[in-house]
Amino acid sequence: MKNKALRVGLAVWVAAMVWQNGVMPAAAQGFSGSIFNSSEWRENISGPPGDGDGQGRIVVAAIAGDRFGLVVDAIVVTNGALPLAYGPYGYALGAGLPPGDYTVLAWVDGNTNGVCDAGEPYGSVAGKLTGSNIVSGIAISLLDDNDSDGLPDWWEYHWFQFTPKPFGAGGDEDSDEDGLLNKDEAGSVSWSLRCVI
Numbered sequence: 001m002k003n004k005a006l007r008v009g010l011a012v013w014v015a016a017m018v019w020q021n022g023v024m025p026a027a028a029q030g031f032s033g034s035i036f037n038s039s040e041w042r043e044n045i046s047g048p049p050g051d052g053d054g055q056g057r058i059v060v061a062a063i064a065g066d067r068f069g070l071v072v073d074a075i076v077v078t079n080g081a082l083p084l085a086y087g088p089y090g091y092a093l094g095a096g097l098p099p100g101d102y103t104v105l106a107w108v109d110g111n112t113n114g115v116c117d118a119g120e121p122y123g124s125v126a127g128k129l130t131g132s133n134i135v136s137g138i139a140i141s142l143l144d145d146n147d148s149d150g151l152p153d154w155w156e157y158h159w160f161q162f163t164p165k166p167f168g169a170g171g172d173e174d175s176d177e178d179g180l181l182n183k184d185e186a187g188s189v190s191w192s193l194r195c196v197i
């Protein structure tokens, strides 16, 4: 009698959840870990990828598929004057995500638009959810130079955003032909515009 009452109660609860969500409820699933900020971006140049006010925030998001997929959860872990402290910053995302392949993406959101824009410092890690697991201990490092060419990506995008390959210039090139190599000019707030006009 007791078991029957239990089964009836459970069936009512499941029916209520199906009715509420349209699908069976997923078990608690998500990602957690720490973010380490190695970005030295001061955002002291007005214009993309930042807005030039020297303020920003670190956002971390769970994205379905690769890092260009659909954001399914996102949180702000810290904000303030750039560059933000190294951290680490703890985070937890998800709790209820369906099984599948995800990317956990964190970035310095300089223009605070909630989007990881080209040139904004970022780091990402691929993760998989199966069954009811929670994937913990995912460490993400935020880097200025994700293409490892010796030039901060935000600097490259700022000066070369209108060229066919915004991240194509090398550190040992002298793109504006002023006698100084790009790697020696990187981070500078001044620049000849000959390369972008």
Ligand SMILES: [Ca+2]
Binding pocket: 043, 050, 051, 052, 053, 054, 055, 056, 109, 110, 111, 112
């Ligand atoms: Ca800003």
Ligand SMILES: [Ca+2]
Binding pocket: 108, 109, 110, 111, 112, 113, 114, 115, 116, 117, 120
């Ligand atoms: Ca942004």
Ligand SMILES: [Ca+2]
Binding pocket: 144, 145, 146, 147, 148, 149, 150, 151, 152, 153, 156
């Ligand atoms: Ca770079």
Ligand SMILES: [Ca+2]
Binding pocket: 173, 174, 175, 176, 177, 178, 179, 180, 181, 182, 185
């Ligand atoms: Ca130069």
